Amino acid sequence: MSTQLQDSLSIPTSTDISTDIDTELPDNISRRRFLITSIASGAGLTLGMYLSGCERNPDSTLDSKNDSTQEATKATPLPGAAEESALSDKPVLLFEPNAFIRIDSANKVTVIIKHLEMGQGTYTGLATLVAEELDAAWEQIRVESAPADASKYNNLFWGPRQGTGGSTAMANSFTQMRKAGATARYMLVAAAAKKWQVPVDQITVDSGMLEHAASGKSTTFADIAALAANEVVPEEVFLKDPEDYKLIGKPLQRMDSRDKVFAKAIFTQDVKLPGLLTAAVARPPRFGALVKSVDGSQAKTVKGVAAVVSFDGGVAVLADNYWSALQGINKLKIEWDESKAFMLSSSDILADYRKLAENPGAIARQDGDVEKALKGAKQTLSADFEFPYLAHATMEPLNCVVRINSQGCEIWNGDQSQTADQHAVAKLLGLQPMQVKINTLYAGGSFGRRGNPLSDYVLEAVKITKAYGKDNVPVKMIWSRENDMQAGYYRPMYFHRIRAGVDKKGKPVAWSQRIVGQSILSVFGEGMIKDGIDPTSVEGASNMPYAIPNLRVDLHSPKLPVPVQWWRSVGSTHTAFSVETMIDALAALTQQDPVQYRRSLLEKEPRHLAVLNLAAEKSGWGTVLPANRARGVALHKSFNTYVAHVAEVSLNDDNSYRVDKVVIAVDCGLPVNPDVIKAQMEGGMGFGLATVFSSEITFNKGVAEQSNFHDYVVLRMNQMPEVEVFIVPSTESPTGVGEPSTPVIAPAVANALSTLTGKRYFHLPIKHV
Amino acid sequence: MIQLRINNQTHSLDVDPQMPLLWVLRDVLGLTGTKFGCGLSLCGACTVHLDGKPIRSCATPVSTVQGKHIETIEVVNSASAKAIQQAWLKLEVVQCGFCQSGQQMSAIALLTENKNPDDFAINAAMSGNICRCNTYARIRSAIKEAAKSLS
Numbered sequence: 001m002s003t004q005l006q007d008s009l010s011i012p013t014s015t016d017i018s019t020d021i022d023t024e025l026p027d028n029i030s031r032r033r034f035l036i037t038s039i040a041s042g043a044g045l046t047l048g049m050y051l052s053g054c055e056r057n058p059d060s061t062l063d064s065k066n067d068s069t070q071e072a073t074k075a076t077p078l079p080g081a082a083e084e085s086a087l088s089d090k091p092v093l094l095f096e097p098n099a100f101i102r103i104d105s106a107n108k109v110t111v112i113i114k115h116l117e118m119g120q121g122t123y124t125g126l127a128t129l130v131a132e133e134l135d136a137a138w139e140q141i142r143v144e145s146a147p148a149d150a151s152k153y154n155n156l157f158w159g160p161r162q163g164t165g166g167s168t169a170m171a172n173s174f175t176q177m178r179k180a181g182a183t184a185r186y187m188l189v190a191a192a193a194k195k196w197q198v199p200v201d202q203i204t205v206d207s208g209m210l211e212h213a214a215s216g217k218s219t220t221f222a223d224i225a226a227l228a229a230n231e232v233v234p235e236e237v238f239l240k241d242p243e244d245y246k247l248i249g250k251p252l253q254r255m256d257s258r259d260k261v262f263a264k265a266i267f268t269q270d271v272k273l274p275g276l277l278t279a280a281v282a283r284p285p286r287f288g289a290l291v292k293s294v295d296g297s298q299a300k301t302v303k304g305v306a307a308v309v310s311f312d313g314g315v316a317v318l319a320d321n322y323w324s325a326l327q328g329i330n331k332l333k334i335e336w337d338e339s340k341a342f343m344l345s346s347s348d349i350l351a352d353y354r355k356l357a358e359n360p361g362a363i364a365r366q367d368g369d370v371e372k373a374l375k376g377a378k379q380t381l382s383a384d385f386e387f388p389y390l391a392h393a394t395m396e397p398l399n400c401v402v403r404i405n406s407q408g409c410e411i412w413n414g415d416q417s418q419t420a421d422q423h424a425v426a427k428l429l430g431l432q433p434m435q436v437k438i439n440t441l442y443a444g445g446s447f448g449r450r451g452n453p454l455s456d457y458v459l460e461a462v463k464i465t466k467a468y469g470k471d472n473v474p475v476k477m478i479w480s481r482e483n484d485m486q487a488g489y490y491r492p493m494y495f496h497r498i499r500a501g502v503d504k505k506g507k508p509v510a511w512s513q514r515i516v517g518q519s520i521l522s523v524f525g526e527g528m529i530k531d532g533i534d535p536t537s538v539e540g541a542s543n544m545p546y547a548i549p550n551l552r553v554d555l556h557s558p559k560l561p562v563p564v565q566w567w568r569s570v571g572s573t574h575t576a577f578s579v580e581t582m583i584d585a586l587a588a589l590t591q592q593d594p595v596q597y598r599r600s601l602l603e604k605e606p607r608h609l610a611v612l613n614l615a616a617e618k619s620g621w622g623t624v625l626p627a628n629r630a631r632g633v634a635l636h637k638s639f640n641t642y643v644a645h646v647a648e649v650s651l652n653d654d655n656s657y658r659v660d661k662v663v664i665a666v667d668c669g670l671p672v673n674p675d676v677i678k679a680q681m682e683g684g685m686g687f688g689l690a691t692v693f694s695s696e697i698t699f700n701k702g703v704a705e706q707s708n709f710h711d712y713v714v715l716r717m718n719q720m721p722e723v724e725v726f727i728v729p730s731t732e733s734p735t736g737v738g739e740p741s742t743p744v745i746a747p748a749v750a751n752a753l754s755t756l757t758g759k760r761y762f763h764l765p766i767k768h769v
Numbered sequence: 770m771i772q773l774r775i776n777n778q779t780h781s782l783d784v785d786p787q788m789p790l791l792w793v794l795r796d797v798l799g800l801t802g803t804k805f806g807c808g809l810s811l812c813g814a815c816t817v818h819l820d821g822k823p824i825r826s827c828a829t830p831v832s833t834v835q836g837k838h839i840e841t842i843e844v845v846n847s848a849s850a851k852a853i854q855q856a857w858l859k860l861e862v863v864q865c866g867f868c869q870s871g872q873q874m875s876a877i878a879l880l881t882e883n884k885n886p887d888d889f890a891i892n893a894a895m896s897g898n899i900c901r902c903n904t905y906a907r908i909r910s911a912i913k914e915a916a917k918s919l920s
Contacts, residue, residue, distance in 0.1 A: 117865075118865055119863075119864030119865030119866065119902045120864070121864070251861075253858070253861065254861055254863070256863070256866065257857075257858055257861060257863055258858065259866075260863040260866030260869055261854050261857045261858055261862075261863060261866075261869065261873070262854070263802030263842040263843060263869075263870050265866055266801070267804070267867060269801070269804065269805060270795075270801035272799065272801075278796070303785065320796075321792055321796035321797065322792055322795075322796060322805070323785075323788050323789060323792035323796070324785075327785075393901060394865075394867075394901060395804075395806055395812070395814065395865065395867040395868045395899065395900070395901045395902075396804070396806070396865075396867045397805070397806065397807075442865070442866065443865060444804070444865050444866070444867030444868075445865045445867060445901045445902060447901070478805070480808060481806065481807040481808055481809070481812075675861055679861065679864060679904065679907070682903065682904070682906055682907070683864055683902045683903040683904055684903075685903070686902075686903025686904075686905060687901070687902075687903050689903075708807055708808075708809050708811055709807055709809075709811040709812050709899060710809065710811055714899060714901065715903055715905070716896045716897075716898075716899060716905075717891070717892055717895040717896045717898070717900075717905045717908065717909070718892035718895075718896045720903065720905035720906055720909070721906075722906065723906050
């Protein structure tokens with residue numbers, strides 16, 4: 001386990017990531033010396049590597065007279081290096097009460113975070129939990145990403161698996177991290193009580209200081225930490241009453257803001273290691289295409305190219321820089337065997353889905369007698385919904401650094417599923433899982449993609465490295481945007497057929513919803529599919545909150561060779577749209593206000609009602625808007641979090657439309673950091689909004705028609721609405737906020753458009769009104 | 770040999786004249802603050818300053834910028850740059866952070882040229898920078914905040 005004790009954010013924010021520091025040293029003095037040596041030498045090596053390609057200029061600030069240690073310090077400053085005096089004052093680890101907390105001689109508290117920071121704020125949220133119960137000062141908190149070790153860092157909702165997803169980080173960590181902080185506090189206080197010869201209950205802890213008021217004695221954490229390390233770890237600790245929270249509930253500054261603003265944050269793309277080669281990849285043009293032959297002779301003539309390697313899945317060119325590798329790729333002559341490749345077009349798939357929808361599927365929910373109720377309904381409404389494949393299109397194209405040597409395999413990656421990746425890599429290389437070390441870096445976005453159940457891009461990087469075959473030479477695989485966009489693992493295409501009926505009062509009495517789409521979970525094997533139902537295909541529909549007495553949801557799960565995967569909010573990405581636009585359509589059928597209509601169907605759902613009412617109130621629902629402008633509402637619960645959107649949409653003279661403003665209400669239980677929550681509501685909304693305007697992956701004879709941002713069109717600044725977020729006060733345990741806003745915007749916008757145009761919208765994206 | 774002036778240092782580099790500035794910065798000079806996002810100047814992650822103006826370095830062959838004054842995110846420190854950075858922190862703009870070097874470079878160039886940009890000016894200057902975390906509302910507010918702090 002790495003114990004780098006950098007001052008600020010400790011997941012590599014400097015180039016010194018090549019050195020692993022042994023924690024088994026016998027005494028503090030040896031460790032301190034070892035720390036100094038290793039940090040200096042590691043940085044020195046890295047500096048040497050990247051300087052090798054260019055000539056020094058006399059004007060350069062890198063003075064060749066200085067030794068490499070000094071050069072390393074100048075050229076690649078460790079974050080916060082300005083705050084630390086000299087290398088000889090490197091902090092010493094003093095107290096490590098559990099897997100999550102370290103306190104050092106510089107009085108810093110390093111919180112070990114088991115979840116991936118992909119922008120959703122988990123480093124900040126989880127560190128806050130520790131800081132609160134520890135009664136630390138927020139300024140003394142640092143974070144470090146946890147090593148891959150499910151025995152200590154598993155997601156408590158996932159059994160023996162470490163990983164991030166399903167908006168579970170805060171929920172599964174809420175008690176665990178608070179307990180970790182409280183445990184450390186208990187031991188610090190116990191040590192101080194012994195030292196000061198005072199009762200434990202007379203010692204207060206506040207903002208990183210322990211005090212005994214009566215005697216005036218006080219101490220920092222650092223000054224009592226060594227003694228605390230001798231204390232017995234308590235079995236039980238008391239946690240604070242929420243009334244006493246000082247940090248939880250406050251909009252504390254994010255742990256990663258400074259590093260990301262000042263460009264100190266290291267992403268996988270930025271990793272530097274001695275001898276590193278970069279690999280560009282030629283990937284199959286169609287799913288199921290295989291390499292028949294490769295002529296790499298021209299590629300090898302490109303300056304900087306070290307090798308052309310074939311692997312199971314394509315061909316890679318390795319070079320000392322990415323661009324040369326890419327030039328090599330462009331000079332490869334590859335013959336692909338497409339005899340077994342996927343050849344369908346989106347229109348073919350849709351036609352098949354329509355056919356399947358003619359017949360009943362596996363039942364996901366069945367209340368009452370839907371067919372009878374439909375026959376007896378006063379009015380009925382039918383609609384067919386079409387949803388395209390969607391790419392995650394993270395800002396950082398997927399990439400991964402791999403180094404294989406006699407000790408095993410080391411990986412640098414914005415890793416979302418450490419245990420799965422560890423096991424997949426171990427299996428491929430014939431290693432034990434714990435011989436696969438994963439350095440989890442920041443992710444330049446994920447939206448679910450990095451948690452690929454087959455460890456696709458990680459394994460690809462390992463395969464390339466193994467095929468290259470040079471022991472201890474690290475390889476950085478960088479996917480181009482085209483590689484990334486066309487690699488698959490999309491949000492599946494879906495087709496819904498809904499038939500609904502209302503009684504003479506306009507109340508829905510029957511709802512039949514048939515869903516057709518590839519099963520995401522079948523990649524794990526049929527064990528995840530119970531009675532033919534993949535829950536991720538029907539969530540949001542099969543558990544809709546509306547009181548409809550005759551309700552049936554059934555499902556067809558056709559198999560296609562297009563790889564599919566969860567995409568921010570998963571099943572809700574399509575079910576929220578069809579359910580919320582259909583409910584609106586039923587309201588309109590009987591001239592009822594959409595908000596009031598929903599209220600009447602949610603009498604047993606107080607948390608749904610609360611967000612609906614809050615959004616309606618704050619958006620001025622029912623008040624007059626300018627001509628050509630209308631409001632639309634949508635409400636959806638996903639991952640145990642309740643979200644309502646009211647979107648204000650304008651219709652332009654040329655029939656284009658814009659979303660002017662979105663008011664969001666959210667109930668996510670106890671709000672740990674209100675500003676992070678707001679940011680996730682805003683950003684999640686924007687992510688979903690792109691799917692209304694433009695985003696789609698379409699296939700033409702097996703080839704994805706989109707390859708970069710000119711044709712996979714995502715949201716830009718000029719399309720972002722004004723947004724206001726309101727958080728429902730709650731003392732329930734916190735639930736996730738990474739995903740729940742995303743599915744709500746599309747139906748809210750569609751419903752507003754319907755008010756403007758009188759038409760209903762059943763296909764996404766809505767390119768024309 | 771290609772002569773480049775980057776962050777007030779001159780470099781004489783034996784690189785292909787067609788090599789995009791982005792990769793010279795990242796792979797040859799080790800300046801990894803400027804990011805690769807698309808390679809076709811569609812996303813803005815690679816934005817740097819050329820004589821103070823924002824350019825997409827992924828689509829700029831180094832032969833075309835010899836001798837010109839290039840600045841990257843690592844060194845920006847004009848009044849506009851500091852205002853942007855402080856506003857970014859104050860308003861908690863960042864999420865994953867990957868696009869933010871490019872966003873800031875575009876925003877700094879905007880503020881340098883336009884002391885009080887309105888929404889139209891912000892849209893024009895910033896719509897070339899994609900943010901998949903969609904932190905656009907905060908970027909907009911932060912630009913306005915930075916402008917205010919400079920006035």
